[in-house]
Amino acid sequence: MNDPKAPMILMRRIEKSFGPVRANRNASLEVCAGEIHALVGENGAGKSTLMRILAGLYKPDAGIVEVNGQNVAGWSTADAIAANVGMVHQHFMLVPTLTVTENVVLGREPKRGLAIDMARALLEVQELAQQFGLDIDARSCVRDLSVGVSQRVEILKTLFRGARILILDEPTAVLSPPEIQELWKVLRRLRDGGGTIILITHKLDEVMEVSDQITVMRHGETTSRMKTSETTPAEIARAMVGRDVVLESIAPTPPAGELGTAAPRAPLLEVQNLVVAGPNRSRAVDGVTFSIHPGEILGIAGVEGNGQTELIEALAGLRSVSSGTIILGSRDVTLTSVRERSAAGLAHIPEDRQRRGLVLDYSVGDNLILGDQHEFTRGAQLDRQRIASNANTKIQHFDVRPADSMLPVRALSGGNQQKVVIAREMSGGFSVLLASQPTRGVDVGAIEFIHAQLREARTQDKAVLLVSAELSEILALSDRVAVMYGGRIVSIVPRADASKEFLGPLMTGASAA
Amino acid sequence: MRFVDFLAQVIRIAIPYLFAAAGGVMAEKAGVVSLALEGFMLSGAFAAVLGSFYSGSPWIGLLCGIVAGLLFGLVHAVASIRYRADQIVVGIAINLLVIGITRFFLRLAFDSSSNSPRVAGFSEPAQGNIFLASLSNPLVWAGLLSVPLLTWVMYRTPFGLRIRAVGEHPEAAETLGIRVPRVRYGAVALSGMLAAMGGVYLALDQHQFTDGMTAGRGFIALAAIIFGRWDPARAGIACLLFAAAETLQIQLQGTQAIPSQFVQMIPYVLTIVALAGVVKRSVPPAALGRSAD
Known part of the structure; x- marks a missing residue:
């Protein structure tokens, strides 16, 4: 471990926009060597964008990125890999048709003549997996792996490239509780071996369980920084949302007195x-x-x-x-x-609102009648007046913001898009x-x-x-x-x-x- | 007809398919739709005749054909990778473009609207034994070798591994520092050259260029690729199968037992049947037709 005082990663005043959306504004981050640093915030707070800048996938519009004291803002993924920065993405970056070994060595294949030295590649991957306690069959095809094992392959990919700084984007979203525990073990082992880990998450229990330091992001900004041992979930939640949150409503306790009341009808x-x-x-x-x-x-x-x-x-x-x-x-x-x-x-709130639930380029009003469009006609035409009044009632009742029925749904935040789906499905x-x-x-x-x-x-x-x-x-x-x-x-x-x-x-x- | 002669005939017909399918597998595995195989072949055929006519050497003809395939391959690559044009539209455009260009230069160079004069080829036309004649043609060997060579490149070399990754999950390749556009450029350029060699063979085998002489062979090769599930060896076998059907068709035409129109349908019906029966299990590269961003 290096001098624990010197920040290994330093990001200052990072700005990044995608068209009209400002994903990062004046975002700053400091991570020291040998710690597990949690980057928390709600969806759309700009966590992934900030980390993609660090990993070389995006170039910041402005700001400083320093790794080990060197300014590296705007570097490429290849540069980041060379500087031992690796990222495990939320959506796995694995080629399903290739084997574990092929996925791991891709881009830096050991060679024998013009061909890939497959025997050596296999051996190196197996040894590395063993060294870090990752249980993986290096010969199997990635398509056949469970998500838990796929994630281990992702981690192995970064380790194969010598990563000492490991960024994980929402790694537990697809894992079962025992797999999550297994992941924490691996991360702690990496940290204790001198590695530095940045964990992107919005789950407070994970933050409390595994992290050493916390940086909170909201609306593209980094709002606060704290030590895990000196804070509480309520305090983190307040920093994330910007107001007090009733944690009980999302806590795993059922409302009292409502259990078992379902009569045998x-x-x-x-x-x-x-x-x-x-x-x-x-x-x-x-x-x-x-x-x-x-x-x-x-x-x-x-x-x-x-x-x-x-x-x-x-x-x-x-x-x-x-x-x-x-x-x-x-x-x-x-x-x-x-x-x-x-x-x-039957009403249905589909799992992927953007694919099944909404037509993103249609207005809020039009989305609110999808499936019932045959009821909103006058002669052969759509009855615009009734569509508008239907939209206004539902927008009000379900608190869709902004309250504009003519706005394309694409312009709404994820939460408000979901409210449109729910308004449509749950008011019939x-x-x-x-x-x-x-x-x-x-x-x-x-x-x-x-x-x-x-x-x-x-x-x-x-x-x-x-x-x-x-x-x-x-x-x-x-x-x-x-x-x-x-x-x-x-x-x-x-x-x-x-x-x-x-x-x-x-x-x-x-x-x- | 003796079996060896039948076999020789099958191989003779299969060579253009093998070249084109090899090229197509490479481009499609990298994620670029290969509708332009037909155009690549036709450009190769014409350039080969041009080169052979003016130099008197089939080798110069071969070189010219490969260069033509490379050029049109690069046109395809620039339009579909650099400028992210729809790959299907680009493919069709190249096919039409090559038909027009070859027709124009056919008139300009040879003052004919149908065919070129006779040029030097690798083997004399089969007067006696087509089996022996084929053996002496280096392009026959090259075509047959293209299948194992492509298998080796695709499954044993870093370039092949990268092609497969890029066509399946370009974002994953990119995060590992692989330059996706560069791999695709390479694959499409090579694909143009390989397919053009199929055209070169076709033209030099007949010792002349005739207008539109590829006659849909690029599309049959594409069918062979799909039939072969984007695997070089299986696609090669599919090429031989289609060639066998065509040989059979030629043999049956002489017999009068069935109306010749029906006999001529055999290769195409076989193509459709093969695709309909197999296509359900035939999964294309996941990123096929999708331009990287």
């Missing part, structure tokens, strides 16, 4: 032995059975990619079913179209709601609002199927919790019996007790 949604083919697997959903009663939220926990997407799409009518039945109310809707299901009382006369990752990429304020809406739906005796990668969200809202692994529901338990300790192992495929 006829279920609103019944799914029996559902089998659905996915893009890569013929049984992405592999014989799933469950039902949801009025006034109940069923939460589906699980690491992403275990069939949740295919399940929701099949229920919504977007993906055809191989076998099994879906009963909505008392009607078998297994073979019906999306519109028929919607008419029968639905009885069953499919909510897939309803708070992904939205700010804390919008999370509070969306959670309140979901609880409101329960109070109104609707049935809600909630899929979320955030276990704390599942635990905060659900009456019953199901765990999906490998396309199957491995366990369904009442909320009272569900804890992180119980669910964690199930999410990684350990068999139900």
Whole structure:
């Protein structure tokens, strides 16, 4: 370890704009050698942009970037790699069709004559993985790896290039609790070996658990810097949002008195032995059975990619079913179209609002009638007046900001885009709601609002199927919790019996007790 | 007809396909759609005849053909990589451009709207044994060797590994400091040269250039690439299969048993059937047609 006082990384007054959006303004960062530094902030606060500048992927518009005392602002990824700076991206930068070894050596292949020395490459990768305690089969094809292992490959890639400064962008978003613990072990080992780690995250429990220092970002600026041992989650949250936040609303405790009140009435949604083919697997959903009663939220926990997407799409009518039945109310809707299901009382908040939920270039008003456009006509034309008045009512009721129905949805923040989707889906006369990752990429304020809406739906005796990668969200809202692994529901338990300790192992495929 | 003769005929027909498919695999693996194979071939054919006519040497012809393929490959690369034009449109444009240019220079150089005069080739036309005639043609060997050579380049060399990475996940390659545009330039330029060699073979084998003489071979090669799932060896086998169908077609035309129009359809019907049956499992490079940003 070097002199712990001297900052290894120094970023000063960084400015970076993308068109009209100022992603970083006057952002500063100081990281010392041998520490785990958490860079926290809400989505869109500019954390990733700042780190991409450090890793050489973006050039700053203005500002100083110093690594080991040298000004390197505007350097290239190749320069950054040469200076031992490595970045593990939120979306894995792995080539799925290549093997682990090929992915790791890509760009600096050991050579024998004109060809790649594959034997040596394999050996070097295996030795490196062993040295840092990363459990990886260097021969396997990346396409076949789980996200946890893929992430290890990403880390290995940076280590292979001699990285001493490691930047990780939201590394736990796709991991199960045991995998997260495994990651912390690896990071601590790296730090104790003299490495420097910058961890981008918005999860406060992670910050408290693993970091030494914290820098908070808000609206592109770095607002405060603190020592982890001297601060509290509430203080960090305040710095992130700029006001006091009721942490309980996103904390893993269910509202008291509301548990187990779902009376044994006829279920609103019944799914029996559902089998659905996915893009890569013929049984992405592999014989799933469950039902949801009025006034109940069923939460589906699980690491992403275990069939949740295919399940929701099949229920919504977007993906055809191989076998099994879906009963909505008392009607078998297994073979019906999306519109028929919607008419029968199904609402759907899709997991990717920009791909499935919204037409980004349409106005807020037009997005709010998508799917019901046939009801907003006068003769053969769209009835502009009714569309506008419909938009204004919903914008007000769901607090969409800015309150302008003519604005293209693209111009809205993630949280407000999601509110448009929710306004459209949750104001019709639905009885069953499919909510897939309803708070992904939205700010804390919008999370509070969306959670309140979901609880409101329960109070109104609707049935809600909630899929979320955030276990704390599942635990905060659900009456019953199901765990999906490998396309199957491995366990369904009442909320009272569900804890992180119980669910964690199930999410990684350990068999139900 | 003896089996060796049949085989020799198949190989003779397959050589242009093999060159074009090799070029196409390289460009498509790097993420650039190869609709211009047809144009590359035609440009190579014409330039080869031009070179051979004025120098009297087929080797000079070959060199001219390769240079022509390189030039049009670079046109393709500049338009689709540097200026991010739609790769399909660029491909079609190059095909049309080459048809026009060859027609223009055909009239200018040889004062003909249909064909060039006879030029020197590598082998004399098959008077006796086409099997032996083929053996003496270096382009036949080059074409046959292009498949294993391409396999080696793609799967054993750093350049090949980078091509595969760039065509599958350009952002990942970029984060590792690989210059994505440069790899693509290289792949498309080589692809132009390889495909042009197919045209060179075609023209020198017939000892003349005829207007539009590639007659859709670039597209058949593209079908072979898809049929071969973007793998050099499988695409090579597909080329041989298509060539075999064409040979069969030529043999059957003499028999009168079936109307000749139907017989002529055989290679094309086979192409469609092969693609329809296989295409479901045939996954293209993920970044195919997507320009890097």
